[in-house]
Amino acid sequence: MIAIPPPPPAVETCIASYFDGKGGGTASGEISDPTSMTTAHKTLPFDTLVKVSRANDPLHRSVVVRVNERFSNPAHCLVLSKAAFEKLAPISMGLVKVTLSVVPAGKAGAGTTTDTPDDLIEEEPAAS
Template sequence: MVIRAIFLFLFCVPQFLLAQQFDKGYKERGKASFYGEDLDGKQTANGEKYDMYSMTAAHASIPFNSIIKVTNLDSPDKWVTLRINDRPLTPTRVLDISKRAALKLGMLKTGELTVELEILKVGDNQVVTTNSDSLKNKAEADKKIAATPSEKPKETQKTQKNTPTKKGEVAAGAAAVSTLPLEERFLQPGTYNVWGTKITPSGFGLQIGYFTDINKAIEVGREAIDLGLKELYIQSDNSGGNVTYRIIYGSKKDEESAKEQLPIAKMKGFPEAFVKKF
């Protein structure tokens, strides 16, 4: 995953010249593996940062931004669509894929899988370029975006503090929340289900994810539910000035009971899970 100047020279330029050999419908079979969590955030060959929860893949020569269908040949009902944004470091594999894609294909335990890829759309082979000015501007923009949601919970808290908590008003407030866009329902600090309803679990659970993007937290949370982790919560917090979101699985009365759920979470694709008190 780590970008190298020689690596880019060998792959990016020749690939541009040979990109026409790839057409929609092109198929290829071979071994696929997935990137480890230690590479999350590292730079890919097209200049992007690797995100283990994105649906991306590395191929030796298919143009960047091509969309491919990848099928598990041992279980053909398991398939995903991925975007090419990197080049594999090991030439013996036809693909390296993201952790999320590996989760969907059922290859987290084996680490390697025989797959068939099919090109659904040939990409433009564009490389992401960055410079110090653009990075500075992006950082400033990110600060403004982060500052905006952190102010909203304070206003909400102030309003609630000065407003009588009658049953009718509470019901009206809940109804008002239900009309908000999903990503806005989590702005006030607290614990919610993945649909944005505020709840009050107690005891201990397992933290299986941590995000600054609520949409990504919701997406991973719902995926965890699909994988069988039904009792799932999203905790919102803005104590550090920026809003963050923890994904918590389970609600047990004591720490030991929560620890007993660790093998389940790890088997479902969350090896870094740990006990967290509500």
Template sequence: MMARLLRGALIAAAFSTLAACASFGGGRDAPLRPPAVTDPAPIVSGTMRPYQIRGRWYRPAEQPNYDEVGLASWYGAQHNGRPTSTGERFDMAALTAAHKTLPLPSLVEVTNRANGRRVILRVNDRGPFVDSRIIDLSRAAAEELGLLSQGVGEVRVRYVGRAPRTGGGATMRRAEAAPSAAKPTPTAGAVAPSAPVISEASAYWVQAGAYSDRRAARRIAERLGDRASVQDIRSDGQFLFRVIVGPWPDANAAEQARQAVIARGFGDALLISGG
């Protein structure tokens, strides 16, 4: 058990530089807090002028409150290496996107409405010029969102702000269910988690703390929401009651949750691997 805790602490340390922090317990549509951009790239000259495609006019503009639901498509190898509207080369393995009217370059948060997966994408191109679609994704972005095989899917797109000079793409959360049903068993009376079913071997949990008083542990689990539970553990010959949050399907998602738990006042929160 101590080896597992040490492994969890090492994993947490490795991810402590991540700036993204999820809104804990706010539902999969709650806005996330992406990394702050301290040195934004300038808007590329000429990309904010009105333009016409197939007889239709498009008028780019700053849209700080942009929040739209619609269809996303993706483009890949046939465009790979070609220049985008910003002059950057399209890289189908990067987390990028095309939009008709948002500033170039900029950042957007895209959520797959079917599975809750979420990414931050760098918008560096114009498109898609199909009435029913609001954004074109790179192949990598489509893969992260779970849209690769189906080609088109319903997404929610939120404007985040100006993009950094390079990069800016990031996977923010994966909320899909995995096939296995194993997870730590909470004690009787603990708060039942409502998280997606995830294989224990590949899952991660956040340990908010370990306590000698079961009632105190239960109260803390209730404070942390319906993904928190209480687990009995034995350490150095004594029983402790550990408050855990999760499970999470990958270390990135779990680290976001750990940062949120820390923000709730649990500064010693650890990341625990199920492997």
């Protein structure tokens, strides 16, 4: 009998890192692209959309990424593409505390009309 891991919590807080390599293959069969809005996750199915928010961030920065890779570092929950990481924090930080939640199928996110991760980046509300 094959053990199936339990699904991750609806909202998870953890440490994310980034990758900036390109040209190598991913576990999903894609070519690695540090400019794409993608991430590696240990167990979520490929093509799952995940909203990633910087924890305790007064600017409420967040990005929606697509799972396309696997990794095995037990200290991190995600390995974001360089472009996705830069939406949350300066690359010089190297690691950032985040909260993540799966975007329900068919839900592009508040105020969006597409399921393309690049279009799901949440903009900050204008100051009134």
